[in-house]
Amino acid sequence: DARVTQTPRHKVTEMGQEVTMRCQPILGHNTVFWYRQTMMQGLELLAYFRNRAPLDDSGMPKDRFSAEMPDATLATLKIQPSEPRDSAVYFCASGSGQGAVQPQHFGDGTRLSIL
Amino acid sequence: GNSVTQMEGPVTLSEEAFLTINCTYTATGYPSLFWYVQYPGEGLQLLLKATKADDKGSNKGFEATYRKETTSFHLEKGSVQVSDSAVYFCALSVPPPDDKVIFGPGTSLSVIP
Numbered sequence: 001d002a003r004v005t006q007t008p009r010h011k012v013t014e015m016g017q018e019v020t021m022r023c024q025p026i027l028g029h030n031t032v033f034w035y036r037q038t039m040m041q042g043l044e045l046l047a048y049f050r051n052r053a054p055l056d057d058s059g060m061p062k063d064r065f066s067a068e069m070p071d072a073t074l075a076t077l078k079i080q081p082s083e084p085r086d087s088a089v090y091f092c093a094s095g096s097g098q099g100a101v102q103p104q105h106f107g108d109g110t111r112l113s114i115l
Numbered sequence: 116g117n118s119v120t121q122m123e124g125p126v127t128l129s130e131e132a133f134l135t136i137n138c139t140y141t142a143t144g145y146p147s148l149f150w151y152v153q154y155p156g157e158g159l160q161l162l163l164k165a166t167k168a169d170d171k172g173s174n175k176g177f178e179a180t181y182r183k184e185t186t187s188f189h190l191e192k193g194s195v196q197v198s199d200s201a202v203y204f205c206a207l208s209v210p211p212p213d214d215k216v217i218f219g220p221g222t223s224l225s226v227i228p
Contacts, residue, residue, distance in 0.1 A: 042220045106158030
């Protein structure tokens with residue numbers, strides 16, 4: 001089965017460091033989503049892309065977070081500088097088609113801990 | 116606006132018990148509805164979906180019917196197994212121009228032997 005691949009699976013770093021998370025969407029999928037999951041807030045949509053163009057990043061703190069798709073096989077989410085409150089599991093998901101109607105396929109997430 | 120409400124968890128059931136997890140929604144337009152499941156340490160997986168009123172989605176013994184009149188999409192299973200222990204998320208997808216996917220808060224299910 002085709003899968004969304006996220007790296008790294010775990011990341012522990014100190015406050016102030018830059019963090020980069022990577023996602024390889026399923027081949028042929030044209031929509032990529034970034035989510036953050038915490039116990040307190042649940043699942044939050046940070047940003048999403050269609051055909052590599054950002055469509056909505058309203059859920060993302062703009063001062064420290066950035067999301068890009070350098071090419072169709074790679075999406076990145078960066079945090080600079082990182083803060084303890086950024087500790088969470090970050091999920092990437094991909095889908096195909098137009099609009100947000102299509103089911104999303106999730107990766108297994110990056111578990112981030114900021115000390 | 117668009118929103119999804121799920122019953123509070125955690126839910127604990129004995130093996131072979133009947134499961135219902137309630138989900139209600141508010142939405143503009145004509146949304147599609149989904150149930151996703153998340154096993155420990157993994158991402159969410161699509162469990163079932165329904166794209167229009169009165170559709171019934173089903174998979175792995177789970178079912179949910181899209182009820183427009185009650186704006187509900189309750190998840191049911193007749194006989195749960197220990198392997199069904201997971202977190203279940205109800206979600207709605209609103210087509211353009213809103214173009215949003217809204218997830219509920221999730222309901223944790225534990226099935227004990």
